[in-house]
Amino acid sequence: MATSLAPHRSRPPTARNGRRTAPRGARNARLRRRLADNAMAYTFMAAGILCFALFSWYPLVRGIVLSFQQDNLITSPQWVGLTNYRHLFADPLFLTAWKNTAEFTGLALLLGYAVPFAVAVLLNELRHFKAYFRVAVYLPVMLPPIVSVMLWQFFYDPGGGLFNTALRGAGLPTSQWIQSPHTAMISLVLVSTWANMGGATLMYLAALQSIPGELFEAAELDGAGVWARLRHVTIPQMRFIMLVLLLLQIISTMQVFVEPFQLTGFTDPSTITVMTLIYRYAFAVNNDFGLAASMSVLLFVVLGVFAALYLRLTREAD
Amino acid sequence: MTGNPAGSRARTVLAVTAAATLALTASGCDSSSGTSASSGGVVTITVNDEPAKTDPVNRKFFLADVAAFEKLHPKIKVVPHEGQMDPQTFAAKLAGGQLENVFYVYYTDPAGLIAKHQAADITPYLSAYPAAQQVKSTLRKVFQDADGHTYGLPEGNYSMGLVYNRALFRQAGLDPDAPPTTWAEVRADAKKIAALGHGITGYGDYSKANNGGWHFTAEMYSLGGDVAKQQPDGTWKADFDNATGRTVLTQLHDMRWTDDSMGQRQLLQWADLLQMMGAGKLGMYLATADNIPTIASQYKGDPKDYGLGPIPGGKGTLAGGGGFMFNPKDTPDQIRAGVAWTMFKYENPDRITSGDQRAAAAKQPVGLPEPNIWTGAAAAAKTAADKKLANEPVQNYAPFQQALPGIPLDLEPPQAQQVYAVLDTVMAKVLTQKDADIDGLLKDASRQVDSLLAAQQ
Numbered sequence: 001m002a003t004s005l006a007p008h009r010s011r012p013p014t015a016r017n018g019r020r021t022a023p024r025g026a027r028n029a030r031l032r033r034r035l036a037d038n039a040m041a042y043t044f045m046a047a048g049i050l051c052f053a054l055f056s057w058y059p060l061v062r063g064i065v066l067s068f069q070q071d072n073l074i075t076s077p078q079w080v081g082l083t084n085y086r087h088l089f090a091d092p093l094f095l096t097a098w099k100n101t102a103e104f105t106g107l108a109l110l111l112g113y114a115v116p117f118a119v120a121v122l123l124n125e126l127r128h129f130k131a132y133f134r135v136a137v138y139l140p141v142m143l144p145p146i147v148s149v150m151l152w153q154f155f156y157d158p159g160g161g162l163f164n165t166a167l168r169g170a171g172l173p174t175s176q177w178i179q180s181p182h183t184a185m186i187s188l189v190l191v192s193t194w195a196n197m198g199g200a201t202l203m204y205l206a207a208l209q210s211i212p213g214e215l216f217e218a219a220e221l222d223g224a225g226v227w228a229r230l231r232h233v234t235i236p237q238m239r240f241i242m243l244v245l246l247l248l249q250i251i252s253t254m255q256v257f258v259e260p261f262q263l264t265g266f267t268d269p270s271t272i273t274v275m276t277l278i279y280r281y282a283f284a285v286n287n288d289f290g291l292a293a294s295m296s297v298l299l300f301v302v303l304g305v306f307a308a309l310y311l312r313l314t315r316e317a318d
Numbered sequence: 319m320t321g322n323p324a325g326s327r328a329r330t331v332l333a334v335t336a337a338a339t340l341a342l343t344a345s346g347c348d349s350s351s352g353t354s355a356s357s358g359g360v361v362t363i364t365v366n367d368e369p370a371k372t373d374p375v376n377r378k379f380f381l382a383d384v385a386a387f388e389k390l391h392p393k394i395k396v397v398p399h400e401g402q403m404d405p406q407t408f409a410a411k412l413a414g415g416q417l418e419n420v421f422y423v424y425y426t427d428p429a430g431l432i433a434k435h436q437a438a439d440i441t442p443y444l445s446a447y448p449a450a451q452q453v454k455s456t457l458r459k460v461f462q463d464a465d466g467h468t469y470g471l472p473e474g475n476y477s478m479g480l481v482y483n484r485a486l487f488r489q490a491g492l493d494p495d496a497p498p499t500t501w502a503e504v505r506a507d508a509k510k511i512a513a514l515g516h517g518i519t520g521y522g523d524y525s526k527a528n529n530g531g532w533h534f535t536a537e538m539y540s541l542g543g544d545v546a547k548q549q550p551d552g553t554w555k556a557d558f559d560n561a562t563g564r565t566v567l568t569q570l571h572d573m574r575w576t577d578d579s580m581g582q583r584q585l586l587q588w589a590d591l592l593q594m595m596g597a598g599k600l601g602m603y604l605a606t607a608d609n610i611p612t613i614a615s616q617y618k619g620d621p622k623d624y625g626l627g628p629i630p631g632g633k634g635t636l637a638g639g640g641g642f643m644f645n646p647k648d649t650p651d652q653i654r655a656g657v658a659w660t661m662f663k664y665e666n667p668d669r670i671t672s673g674d675q676r677a678a679a680a681k682q683p684v685g686l687p688e689p690n691i692w693t694g695a696a697a698a699a700k701t702a703a704d705k706k707l708a709n710e711p712v713q714n715y716a717p718f719q720q721a722l723p724g725i726p727l728d729l730e731p732p733q734a735q736q737v738y739a740v741l742d743t744v745m746a747k748v749l750t751q752k753d754a755d756i757d758g759l760l761k762d763a764s765r766q767v768d769s770l771l772a773a774q775q
Contacts, residue, residue: 072409075434159517160517161583180750265526265585283409283410284736285766286770287736
């Protein structure tokens with residue numbers, strides 16, 4: 001023990017200790033000089049911090065405070081402690097919304113994670129019309145989300161919609177798509193996947209193209225086929241970007257709103273999600289912004305876990 | 319140059335940036351239009367109800383009225399905003415200070431807004447407008463509190479009936495001059511119309527965006543039922559988990575799933591049925607008279623093809639409408655200006671005849687069977703102008719007009735929009751699920767409505 005402590009005892013005074021011993025006048029002068037030298041930087045920083053504080057952090061803190069209040073934003077708010085949270089846990093729609101959100105996220109990962117990867121691999125293998133297909137895959141991302149959803153609303157129309165017309169033409173049974181509790185969720189996931197796959201595909205494609213060509217050449221020389229190259233070169237090389245995209249996708253799909261709101265509304269228990277339930281609490285049924293804020297805080301906590309994982313992963317990469 | 323140039327520069331930069339940031343922040347935050355102040359003796363007020371650009375004729379009329387009003391009142395400037403009231407954003411707009419100085423509300427809202435002191439008291443300003451006394455007292459009372467103070471002015475009034483497609487009636491072998499008057503007849507006629515094929519729906523109904531609950535309420539009223547009932551102690555309770563509620567839903571369920579006369583497409587909202595009617599794909603639906611000109615102008619239907627019958631069942635019909643209230647943050651000058659504008663535009667007996675003339679000249683509908691908001695000489699002027707200038711096929715609305723005096727007009731329930739949102743689920747389930755549990759749906763919705771009504775008492 002004694003030997004292990006020796007180096008600490010012999011350590012020279014720290015900078016912190018050094019500052020403590022410096023005369024007050026010299027310290028102040030140094031501080032003034034440092035402030036003057038960096039005035040411009042601090043000024044610009046202050047503007048940025050002020051904007052962040054006002055438009056990003058204040059709403060966040062206000063939302064957390066609101067979750068402990070009963071507030072319709074009209075009459076004066078009242079402090080109600082944990083009442084909003086108790087109300088949430090007693091509401092049967094609370095569990096339904098989380099279950100539906102988890103189901104949507106799970107299905108969206110199955111489709112929205114695998115499909116862009118497969119499309120990126122295919123695009124990477126293309127010899128001709130590469131630019132055309134890249135644009136074609138990315139086009140839906142450029143549509144405003146509400147436009148995509150309304151387009152699919154037409155496709156899903158159980159009467160004269162595109163899908164059922166095609167099914168009828170092929171002599172196949174038609175579907176109720178978004179109007180049946182058995183098919184509604186997967187129908188919503190299809191819309192979301194179609195609308196968002198372009199971005200993920202391009203990210204995969206960029207990652208694919210950054211893999212050194214020599215690795216593939218070496219694998220080919222060793223007699224590796226397409227599947228073997230995919231398994232032993234592509235996937236291991238892309239493991240990191242796949243993991244990051246997985247987390248980003250979980251974070252974004254758990255906040256799904258436009259698709260269920262526009263296609264099935266905020267009243268259908270078979271497709272109500274956390275975000276549509278928040279809307280329902282705040283605007284549609286309860287007019288209770290405190291209740292909506294408490295649900296938002298819970299979602300924030302859950303997403304915070306995934307965000308922390310994402311940050312840790314990206315920091316490791318740096 | 320003396321002193322510390324670096325420090326001086328730093329202070330200048332700091333001051334300029336801080337000022338710019340504050341200015342930027344202030345400009346970013348101040349988007350409220352509800353607090354326009356007077357400047358140079360001119361009072362500025364924001365008002366909503368300006369028709370959208372997709373309705374160019376009425377928009378032109380509106381802007382012409384603004385110009386005429388400003389000419390008459392050179393010290394008032396009116397800033398019009400498009401649209402009326404969106405129940406889903408109203409509370410947020412009100413709370414966020416985004417509400418206009420003069421804003422439109424449905425008859426379901428004034429009581430709550432008055433109780434929460436969210437509308438300005440306009441009583442002192444009304445003495446200048448004796449003509450306002452000619453508006454029906456029942457409608458004026460909607461905007462008054464128990465002490466007789468007035469917080470708004472009624473603008474219009476409607477009652478629900480059955481809009482039907484006369485051309486499809488003829489094709490299905492039905493008499494277009496004798497629309498159904500009972501729900502059993504609606505069901506039978508809807509079957510015959512749907513049997514025409516080509517994607518034609520016999521009877522259409524809503525189940526989304528609060529429209530489903532609104533129609534469910536109208537259907538309950540039509541059978542003598544209710545949606546919420548006031549208790550002896552003054553509180554309200556849900557009143558639809560009963561035999562009438564089951565009859566309404568069972569009928570809809572059977573029309574959808576047994577008869578297949580309601581089409582496969584459901585989760586419809588307001589414009590959907592108008593669109594289907596305009597395209598000649600819908601036989602009947604519950605609506606107000608003013609749907610017919612909208613179907614004709616926006617969805618390219620022929621006004622002659624549509625008829626209006628009384629609400630089936632006829633034991634009651636949903637009556638509603640709206641008017642204008644005044645932002646409680648308005649200054650006295652703004653309230654005075656807002657009342658002057660509302661009286662000029664919406665409650666001006668002197669403009670009844672010229673209004674009909676202007677509409678008729680622009681081929682806008684005149685003569686729709688809407689309940690008159692006026693009494694006395696103004697009512698007589700309205701009736702005479704409508705009769706003289708009618709350009710609508712009024713004979714097609716005769717079944718509605720003849721039956722209307724015998725059907726009680728029932729106002730909407732308290733917290734109507736929230737109640738409708740809950741009832742949307744019930745309608746959606748019945749129309750999209752063959753095995754919908756009607757008893758369970760009614761019980762669950764009733765529990766939710768009870769909780770909503772209790773929270774507001």
